[in-house]
Amino acid sequence: SAVISQKPSRDICQRGTSLTIQCQVDSQVTMMFWYRQQPGQSLTLIATANQGSEATYESGFVIDKFPISRPNLTFSTLTVSNMSPEDSSIYLCSVDDSSYEQYFGPGTRLTVT
Amino acid sequence: SQQGEEDPQALSIQEGENATMNCSYKTSINNLQWYRQNSGRGLVHLILIRSNEREKHSGRLRVTLDTSKKSSSLLITASRAADTASYFCATSGSGNTGKLIFGQGTTLQVKP
Numbered sequence: 001s002a003v004i005s006q007k008p009s010r011d012i013c014q015r016g017t018s019l020t021i022q023c024q025v026d027s028q029v030t031m032m033f034w035y036r037q038q039p040g041q042s043l044t045l046i047a048t049a050n051q052g053s054e055a056t057y058e059s060g061f062v063i064d065k066f067p068i069s070r071p072n073l074t075f076s077t078l079t080v081s082n083m084s085p086e087d088s089s090i091y092l093c094s095v096d097d098s099s100y101e102q103y104f105g106p107g108t109r110l111t112v113t
Numbered sequence: 114s115q116q117g118e119e120d121p122q123a124l125s126i127q128e129g130e131n132a133t134m135n136c137s138y139k140t141s142i143n144n145l146q147w148y149r150q151n152s153g154r155g156l157v158h159l160i161l162i163r164s165n166e167r168e169k170h171s172g173r174l175r176v177t178l179d180t181s182k183k184s185s186s187l188l189i190t191a192s193r194a195a196d197t198a199s200y201f202c203a204t205s206g207s208g209n210t211g212k213l214i215f216g217q218g219t220t221l222q223v224k225p
Contacts, residue, residue: 001158031211042201042215043156058212090153096211099161100144102203106155 002027002095004105012111013083020079021108023093028073033102034066037090046091049076083112119202119216127224132189134219136202137182143205145178146213147187150199159187159200194225 003026013019023032034046046066047055055068069077080087090107097103118137126132136145144163148156162169162178162185169176175188189196199220203213 033211033213037153042217043203043213044215045212048210048212092155094156094213100205100209100211101158101161102146102205102211102213103158104148104156107153109153 001101002029002097002103004093004095004103006093006105006108008108009106010109010111012113015084015112017083018079018081019083019110020077021091021093021110023076023078023105025074025095029095029097030073031096032070032076033094034068034076034078035092035094035104037092037107039088043092046078080110083110085112088112119200119219121219122217123220123222125222125224126192128192128194130192130223132192132196132221132223134187134200134202134221135184136186136216137184138202138204138214138216139183141207142180143207143209145176145185146203146205147174147176147185148201148203150201150218152198156201189221192221192223194223197221197223 005024007022032049035043037043045058046061047057049055049068049070051070067079088111092107094104146161147159160171160176162176173190178185199218201218202216
């Protein structure tokens with residue numbers, strides 16, 4: 001299984017600012033995924049990030065709010081822009097392996113004040 | 114939108130007892146995966162079951178899948194206090210896009 005790391009593990013940010021979350025995988029993968037988990041809720045897919053192409057966003061998520069970069073096959077970033085308290089969540093990245101099992105990073109716990 | 118529904122939402126049992134969690138979904142799937150999450154941390158992958166499989170085992174875990182009923186169950190046998198966590202099912206639809214739709218989760222408490 002892939003080993004995934006995320007930075008930062010947690011942060012407290014002021015409203016109106018932006019935070020960039022990094023996701024690093026120990027092997028090359030085609031697709032990386034970003035999920036959001038709001039307090040006490042389940043996970044919701046934000047977008048799919050493929051290397052060399054624009055990220056594909058799910059309904060309710062837009063590029064201006066959640067810009068994503070995918071510069072190579074082992075790395076991706078998610079930026080949460082112009083934050084408000086409603087953005088307080090855990091943000092997780094994930095990758096598939098060849099047998100379609102999907103593995104998650106440890107998450108970034110974001111609190112917006 | 115969330116496709117999966119899980120029940121119960123919360124389950125409290127004594128150590129040594131078995132815990133069963135159920136997951137239902139609405140559309141055709143390619144596979145279904147179960148995850149564990151401890152105290153809002155990252156998700157731990159437990160098991161994947163494909164649409165053409167009916168049952169899988171991994172240690173104390175047993176997963177069943179009934180595609181005719183669009184439902185799956187996770188059984189944890191001989192539970193331990195360390196099994197206390199939230200458990201989520203997640204489905205992947207046809208086309209192997211990798212996109213997962215998560216259920217609402219079951220919070221399991223195992224009392225020592």
